[in-house]
Amino acid sequence: MCSYSVVGKGISRVDVMEKATGAAQYTFDIRLPGMLYGKVLRSPYAHARIVHIDTSRAEHLKGVKALICGRDIPPRGLFHLGDQTLLATDKVRFVGEPVAAVAATDRDTADEALDLIEVDYEELPPLFDPEEAMAEGALLIHEKLGEYHRLMPWLHPIPGTNICHLTKLRRGDVEAGFREAYRVYENRFTTSMVQHCSLEPHVAVAAVGATGDITLYASTQSPFLVRERLSHVFQIPISKMRVIVPYVGGGFGAKSAVTTVEPIAVGLALKAQAPVKLQLDRSEEFTSTVVRHPTVINLKTGVSRDGKLLASKAKVIWDTGAYADDGPFVARWGGLTASGPYQIENVWNDSCCVYTNKAVAGAFRGFGCSQITWAHESQMDIIARDLGIDPLEIRLKNAVEEGATAAWGEKLHSVGLKASLRAAAEAIGWGKKLPPGTGMGIACMHKFTVALMSSAMVKVNDDGRVEVFKGSIEMGQGNNTIVTQIASEVIGVPVEQISVPEIDTRFSPYNGGTFGSRDTFMVGNAVRLAAEDARRQLLKAAAEMLKVPFEELRCEGGRVFSSENPAEGVYLAEIAYYSNASPAGPIIGKSGYSLKGIPFRGIPLDPETGQSERPAACWTYAAQAAEVTVDKDTGTVRILKLVAAHDVGRAINPTNCEQQIEGALVMGIGTTLYEELGLDAGRIVNPSFADYKVPRASDVPELVPIIIEAPHRDGPFGAKGVGEPGLAPTAAAIGNAICATTSVRLKDLPITPEKIFSEMKEREA
């Protein structure tokens, strides 16, 4: 293995000094002169027709500078399916949907104005159950589903129903597989509605310039998508729509699509002709921003006597709430992956994204993978137990490996699954004798990395400092550190000599978005290539300066020198200075990146069979194991230890990988054991940190992150992302451990003490 000087080292993150001293700026901290405060009036009904809105009293309130409602806004769709406008127009479809918005000189006045807006609604019968919503003859949440403008050709809404997308996967002959099987297992699994709970809420500050150009500060994961969608909605050229993203205080998917926050801020700023800040409060975070899809997953699996998987059939229902948002994408990936990371000849999946009158579900760390993994890994455990096969063995027996053909037809590469399974098993002490009341569980997963495209620019300044411009967001995942290490390695400058400016679409090169675990792979590659370009330019200029052949030059420690005579050299600052005066101009390396010969969204899936040679940039794999005890009198679960082995291709920064895994594991504990948004007639009943419990420091057991490296031939230095997978196998690992000690098999998340207790009682009876 070749060795690198910075890649592979767990260096301290590059942004932590600012963050430790409170100096780091977030959108949340932005204040502009003359700035107004925005507030949103939201629907109290899950489903209702808007008959009339009277805004006259609110508009006359002193201090109110702008008011907008459905009749004032451009009627263009916000996102993929074009089914949602920035404020409701004719109907409201969930409790919390924006109906009107005001901008006022202070927050209290804005609040007061909301109270003065009168809306007449005509209530409509709501639909809350996705299975009812799919039934024939169900009332329609979107009557005009067939007329919406589809941004992606593959979106597959079924007009006249509540199904906004369906992905099908067909491989082999699943019925024949079942006939051949020694046993067939059918189970139904469900998952709850959960919230991302980033500590920085959704916030945007919009300002209108003298020539109608717009500057928007936003806490978003996707500045280029926001720019493109806002330019479409408001019909402003892209070059006049500038999006700036300072540090983001957590995203986890909730900020990966365009939300209603950015366009409402812009709409208000345009109306008021003054800067407007729109920041959600915590209860709005819980009730109006996207949630993780509640799901119903029906699995049918046929197995040979010795535990070989012969056929797998999945019907997955994604309860996407009132609008499609990212739901169709989630359903698409879920449809590909529902049979798990196993070699199975016969697979049949239907993955259905369904409207209901509930909070909109969208991207959430894992992008559907967590729900799918909960189901197939619980199912694997059920099978193993029934057949009397060790749960680790049955997974190893069926696990995909290098060169295997996936259910969607891709020949797989960079598959660290078996190594992850073995490492997790070893770290937890799989098979060791456990004290009574203690159980162990194991689970594994596969997760795609979204491709799209990325670009980067690497500039050498006159003082020799190197700036890396890229379009990916630093939201706590460590991307600024990763690109710093890559640039440092490629050019040969110390990391201390590199800075990463904040994202500003006016200067930053394009990026598809910070989601889908893609930035290390895609942006990492763009930065690698841009840095190579910058290095080439540096050496070329140095060759002229030193009169030494290009091939003889090396760059190390921020200095270019002759390898024959190292004393003969020039510093980067000198080269930059020289270059500014030469026809070559400033040293600016640049590159774009997408997968060679592959459309930037990946090779499309066959619409009937879901087959594609390469739908994703790469796939990551992981295995996790849990050791738990369960209190027999209360059903309370105590996790003693969680181990997580993740195939990251190659760790650019191992500490950073471990940080991502640990954080995700703890999110996984929350979503497994207690996180759930409760609903009453479509209204979320626990919209606060007091009533929606997230893990606290004392809830956290011993965590053991383990890095597995199965380098990817296209990854920068072999790397793949690890932001999302960390919580996907956690639920099943814990659930399987609970079953190991109590024999109670729970199929519905979260696994609360009440559920365990009542199941235990039932078994006793």
Next chain:
Amino acid sequence: MKAKHIELVVNEKAYDMTVAVNRTLLEVLREDLNLTGTKFSCEDGECGACTVLLDGKVVRSCLTLAVDVRGRKVTTIDGLSQNGELHPLQAAFIEHGAIQCGFCTPGMILSAKALLDRHPHPTEEEVRTAIDGNICRCTGYTRIVKAILVASQKIPMVS
């Protein structure tokens, strides 16, 4: 809204100001004094992001009225490093990878400081309890706990 005159000391600097009686310490720090290091995330006392020290004790600045802190000493993250030198807790948070998005960090560090100031050598369990009111959604807490314990080990034992 009625306003009152108050004096207070923030990060060892004295201020004399008139504030509306309904304004919180959080608002006054961030908006009037432009000390934006202190964050907020719930304004409900539940997340700890707005934690500051009042005469050395942990308070939620979102629940504290500015007029109620008249004459008292407030410490925020913005004033923790002295003459460019990091507080040992800040240094430990950096060294042990306890910071990801950084939004919880100011509150977390101040909760830890209050703990170590009154109890310089806590057990791991005591550390976890002391920061239980501070939500972090990014780190999983493990490295935060480690950083606090390491910082505490640097405090000399008094016999």
